Amino acid sequence: MKVDTVIVGAGTAGLSALREVRRYTDDFVLVNDGHWGTTCAAVGCMPSKTLIEAANACHRRHDFDEFGIRGAEAVRADIPAVLARVRKMRDGFVKGPEAVPEKLGERAISGRARLLGPGRLDVNGDQIEARAIILAPGSRPVLPGPWRAFGDRILTTDSLFEQVDLPRRIAVIGMGAIGVEIAQALARLGLDVAGFDAVAGLAGIDDNEVLAAFRPLIEAEIALHLGGPAELEDVGGAIRVTGAGGSFEADAVLAAVGRQPNIDDLGLDTLGVPLDDKGMPEIDPATLRVGDLPIFLIGDANGYRPLLHEAADEGHIAGRMAAPGATGTGLCRRTALSIVFSSPQVARVGPPLSELGATQIVSGSADFSKQARARIARTAAGVLRIHAERETGRLLAAEMCVPAAEHLAHLMSLAIEARMTVADMLAMPFYHPVLEEGLRGALRDVAKGVASAGGSDLSDCKAIGHDALD
């Protein structure tokens, strides 16, 4: 078979690429291995957010008495019912991608694709030649080999949401974004949860001041064993997990030690480009191109920014760069944004603090443990830090563990993407009482250290251009 373009993978990146490819050709095939659908909808963002929503609703009962709400003593999570809703919601979210093969007809091929060289692939034993190849094979949870001996007592995000029920004691190994989200949710649903990680970090937080604020908040809900490798041992039906500072007997273990790109069997070694020790070629994030070839590696599979919105952008970029005659140096990537849906939420906008040159920046912070609106809601906790260029006040980055961080992080993202200064951002209205006032506190803190800071948020008024008040 000979086609203009092959897309490998029908996840977020592949389907986003498909949209662009169709702008320039109908002569394409989409090859997908296994279930047609996105990681996000099937086993990622959507089921985890559904679990977290139920967990947070259930956890709220602990605030009821203080609010003046009585009768919550009998409130408890019915784990099978919670998981059933997760699957019900998920089944709705996966419907779109599941319908793709039918819509594409012969241009959709179920099977595993393997590169045979530039412009050539093997799919189900057939050879496909193509002018352009867009590779979006996705990623899968890492599961260390020895742990497989524990059979179905070892869960990953691929299997967790398929469980009809969960046992009482769960160890979560890996306290990155996914580990923290799920561990806290399971604890809030009434399970006994312990979290383990080889390093002394949580939720991918880079800024130590943010981590210092976040850790005790998580530790109040989950036993944490951070900073040493976790060892698993079978002890009479239970799994004893031993890590930094102690051990925990679990009925099941969730492995949340990361996801790995599905490139092992992709044939990248046939392309004649240098590969690193993990078999990964170097890729320009503005073009997603492998070397100078009309071959693109996008989405989770390139390990660059394994997030849905980035996968969608990468599909968009690759689909454009794959067009016949496409020129240019690619499309600029958006401001980096990551959000962890814990309580409080964790978010980072822009580069991590550790990658900012400390001498040129000025930082400001806001303590949300006393923030007025959050105190009203009994969610007051955490810290928000903002970093700007010392000379100009231009906003560079922010990291936070605060209530509604998902919203405050979008606000910071807009400001940073638009290359605003602290003063630009302080010119916006801040309503009262809102969590954004906490963010304003951090901005004002930054402003104190900016060389060019002025004395008022408001600009001088032109002689015309404002209304009379009548």
Next chain:
Amino acid sequence: MKVDTVIVGAGTAGLSALREVRRYTDDFVLVNDGHWGTTCAAVGCMPSKTLIEAANACHRRHDFDEFGIRGAEAVRADIPAVLARVRKMRDGFVKGPEAVPEKLGERAISGRARLLGPGRLDVNGDQIEARAIILAPGSRPVLPGPWRAFGDRILTTDSLFEQVDLPRRIAVIGMGAIGVEIAQALARLGLDVAGFDAVAGLAGIDDNEVLAAFRPLIEAEIALHLGGPAELEDVGGAIRVTGAGGSFEADAVLAAVGRQPNIDDLGLDTLGVPLDDKGMPEIDPATLRVGDLPIFLIGDANGYRPLLHEAADEGHIAGRMAAPGATGTGLCRRTALSIVFSSPQVARVGPPLSELGATQIVSGSADFSKQARARIARTAAGVLRIHAERETGRLLAAEMCVPAAEHLAHLMSLAIEARMTVADMLAMPFYHPVLEEGLRGALRDVAKGVASAGGSDLSDCKAIGHDALD
């Protein structure tokens, strides 16, 4: 007594002015009538948000079963306990302003100020002469005279939070921002609530499409009688309130028909400037100056934008413009922003749609009743509308009734304040799954109608300036 500057009123506007006045003089007095403190902390934003928070927490029990949470049958609000927490929180929030008189010593005067003419005031029978006068006497709830006959069964926001308990049936007259917030909160706490308004509006919504989406959501929780004046009648201990479409027998009535500026007895008529039929002089919002006099009328008292953040800005502006030798045409006001803390929340950014010239604008909308993240949270409802200049795509205004509108409205405020276009805003990252993706849907809808819209959110990349992916 002769001083450089007199400030009348120790609320948000007055205390904000005080901060600026102290930059240029110590020769001032602050005169305050009644309780020292802000409307916001004592009887406004803070107690109402505390009530709403408890009400929403209690209401959440109706979602428990769908989430898989059992045992909520006995959950109920203990009204005296809810109100006790409101007062406890409020007592914390009012502490700051209450400490002002002690800190200012002789420069704080308790009493009612009345202008005797430009540069002259009467306070407690003493005359004060001043170079500059900043008037921030605040506002009070409107209470129609005939309703006073019902005694303490007629509540306002001044008395509501002082109640030890509340009777079962409450009529709320006036379905503006405050009326809708309190009526919904009381209904969610288990009381029987009916809402009345002379006009067929809700929560100050201007855009009829937003109102059409909002009304059924409120009507599902509260009986509404909109579009006709409310008549009160004593019927054997109860108050029968009759309005559009029917009547309701109430044990108490909350009058929420607006707030009126405290200018009736201020002596503005002695200044020799024109007053309208309500006794209000014309005031330039950029200077807050009364005529050409060194006299400023700020905060709720001028009726321009009776909101805390605006009162703070007005104090700031007046304090700067009152300084000896101050020149210039004033300070530009921020983008208008209003938020109603109902469920879903209502918000408006920029001018109301009815004040935008319809021929020059393009509008986009997003239906939040199907928004994915909101469906997960069982909060999916409402609509968000964005308006931009047709020719340039510059964002002008937005109005919405959606979950977390308080956050989406701040995002829109930053974009509008910074004079961004739709394309500028679409360049920011939108995480997944978040409510901001709903807002992006409305932006994309706007972009379709913008003359200059392009095909990608992402900009062409410069040959340098992006990182290689390794």
